[in-house]
Amino acid sequence: MIAVFLSLVFVILYLLWLYLSRDQEKNRKIPGVEPTSKEDGNLSDIRAAGGFQNYLEKLHVKLGPIVSFWYGQVYTVSIASPELFKQHLHPFDRPPLFFKLFEPLIGPASIQFANGEDGRCRRKMYDRAFAHDKFGSYYKSFQKSADAIVKRWSLKGEDDVIPLNDETYNFTVRTAMCSMLGEYCEDNDVIYGFRKAYLKAQEELSKVIGGDPSHCEKVHTIQDFNEAMDFMKKTVKLALEHHKNTTCQRTLVVDEILEYAPNDEIVLSDCLTYLIGSFHNTGNMLAVCLYYLAKDEVIQEKVYNEIVQVLGEDGLVDESNLRDLKYMHQVIDESIRCGGSGMYAARYQEADITLGGFKIPKNTPVIQALGYVMKDEKIWPLPTKFDPDRFSEENMKDRSLFAFKPFGFSGKRVCPGYKLVHPKSAVFLATVLRRFKIKLHGDQHMEYAHGLGTHSSEEIWAKLVKR
Numbered sequence: 001m002i003a004v005f006l007s008l009v010f011v012i013l014y015l016l017w018l019y020l021s022r023d024q025e026k027n028r029k030i031p032g033v034e035p036t037s038k039e040d041g042n043l044s045d046i047r048a049a050g051g052f053q054n055y056l057e058k059l060h061v062k063l064g065p066i067v068s069f070w071y072g073q074v075y076t077v078s079i080a081s082p083e084l085f086k087q088h089l090h091p092f093d094r095p096p097l098f099f100k101l102f103e104p105l106i107g108p109a110s111i112q113f114a115n116g117e118d119g120r121c122r123r124k125m126y127d128r129a130f131a132h133d134k135f136g137s138y139y140k141s142f143q144k145s146a147d148a149i150v151k152r153w154s155l156k157g158e159d160d161v162i163p164l165n166d167e168t169y170n171f172t173v174r175t176a177m178c179s180m181l182g183e184y185c186e187d188n189d190v191i192y193g194f195r196k197a198y199l200k201a202q203e204e205l206s207k208v209i210g211g212d213p214s215h216c217e218k219v220h221t222i223q224d225f226n227e228a229m230d231f232m233k234k235t236v237k238l239a240l241e242h243h244k245n246t247t248c249q250r251t252l253v254v255d256e257i258l259e260y261a262p263n264d265e266i267v268l269s270d271c272l273t274y275l276i277g278s279f280h281n282t283g284n285m286l287a288v289c290l291y292y293l294a295k296d297e298v299i300q301e302k303v304y305n306e307i308v309q310v311l312g313e314d315g316l317v318d319e320s321n322l323r324d325l326k327y328m329h330q331v332i333d334e335s336i337r338c339g340g341s342g343m344y345a346a347r348y349q350e351a352d353i354t355l356g357g358f359k360i361p362k363n364t365p366v367i368q369a370l371g372y373v374m375k376d377e378k379i380w381p382l383p384t385k386f387d388p389d390r391f392s393e394e395n396m397k398d399r400s401l402f403a404f405k406p407f408g409f410s411g412k413r414v415c416p417g418y419k420l421v422h423p424k425s426a427v428f429l430a431t432v433l434r435r436f437k438i439k440l441h442g443d444q445h446m447e448y449a450h451g452l453g454t455h456s457s458e459e460i461w462a463k464l465v466k467r
């Protein structure tokens with residue numbers, strides 16, 4: 001009897017200990033920094049680090065995969081490991097504060113800042129434009145834009161040099177405008193005008209922000225910025241009017257936006273968001289891709305040989321053969337990994353949660369440091385080296401899928417355009433590499449800069465050799 005009683009006491013004490021130590025675990029303090037000033041938190045440190053992305057990197061290198069800091073007066077947590085990403089799979093709501101720098105370009109009504117029921121419904125409706133059965137028309141539109149580039153490049157002599165950033169931006173702005181806004185944007189002058197205005201607006205915004213996104217509001221006092229934005233908005237409105245009056249199939253994202261968005265302000269903001277989202281990162285990534293291909297002839301030839309083997313002399317990329325371009329996929333993923341070091345997503349949640357054994361109080365913004373994990377040397381040895389073989393089946397076998405999440409991973413809110421990126425890039429690469437060898441002009445070394453995204457800090461110049 002005594003033995004039973006003692007065992008019972010022992011079990012109760014053990015359970016109590018387990019419960020208390022779990023609670024203690026939850027109340028552990030997340031490694032982090034104290035605010036430098038009461039008003040500004042660590043904003044001055046963020047400025048001193050040269051921007052938010054650099055600051056996140058510094059904190060994670062110093063303090064590990066989960067860190068805390070003060071974004072102004074807001075206590076913020078950042079996570080940076082596949083294990084922690086896996087624990088943060090479900091939140092949908094995004095803290096608008098961390099994406100404020102985009103607000104002058106896309107407006108406060110944009111889906112980028114929409115949370116709760118409104119955000120979920122808009123995403124659900126707009127995502128219909130990227131369903132599997134809609135993809136045939138996207139390929140056609142991408143091919144038209146790639147053909148236009150090849151036509152222009154064919155007029156170049158072997159001594160001419162071409163600016164890679166500018167050219168890939170050209171391609172992605174064109175594909176974005178045609179595939180998001182429709183026929184009106186097939187006109188060269190419309191594309192050129194919009195692109196010029198966007199680059200002006202982006203330049204003015206980057207100047208104002210410096211290293212501190214909280215300054216972005218000031219850009220509204222700059223005349224060049226306002227004029228550029230007026231031009232972009234006018235172009236979108238004209239494209240919408242034109243689209244409404246044409247008798248085409250209603251399959252574009254603007255059709256979903258026009259059908260679902262409750263007012264004109266949201267229509268305009270969401271069109272700008274999808275349009276800019278569609279060319280911004282992809283343009284930068286393709287420039288990175290061409291730079292590495294131009295730098296490494298062996299890799300470029302391997303991609304070329306695969307193109308010829310899969311598509312023949314003049315076959316086009318489409319849904320039936322995209323997956324067969326395996327090595328090209330590896331090259332695209334490695335370009336995203338190398339060029340996407342500044343990327344992050346963010347969420348907050350309405351209830352307390354636990355991440356890595358730490359309690360995260362409800363409504364705390366959690367930054368998902370996607371770019372940092374894509375360059376973590378524990379996962380990616382020699383992380384700055386461009387090596388498409390990292391994505392071979394063999395090498396992917398033992399790596400967590402969460403080590404490479406450039407399009408986000410949580411809630412039903414990952415990048416809506418993620419399914420377009422490989423088709424668009426594959427059409428571009430197959431079309432240009434089949435006609436030209438690309439060589440770097442002289443000895444250039446690309447440095448990355450973080451601003452409204454990650455991009456090469458200076459233009460990259462290349463020469464074309466006709467095949």
Ligand code: HEM
Pocket residue numbers: 094111112113123273274277278279281282285336340343344345346370406407408409410413414415416417418420421
């Ligand atoms: C290399 C190319 C791209 C990268 C790396 C990229 C990355 C991302 C990331 C990380 C997010 C945030 C996801 C999250 O919060 O979980 C995002 C959102 C978004 N992306 Fe992309 N993206 C790319 C291309 C595109 C394309 C082609 C489109 C065209 C449809 C697009 C449209 C958008 C939009 C509209 C959002 C905001 C969605 C929302 O608020 O729910 N992106 N993207």
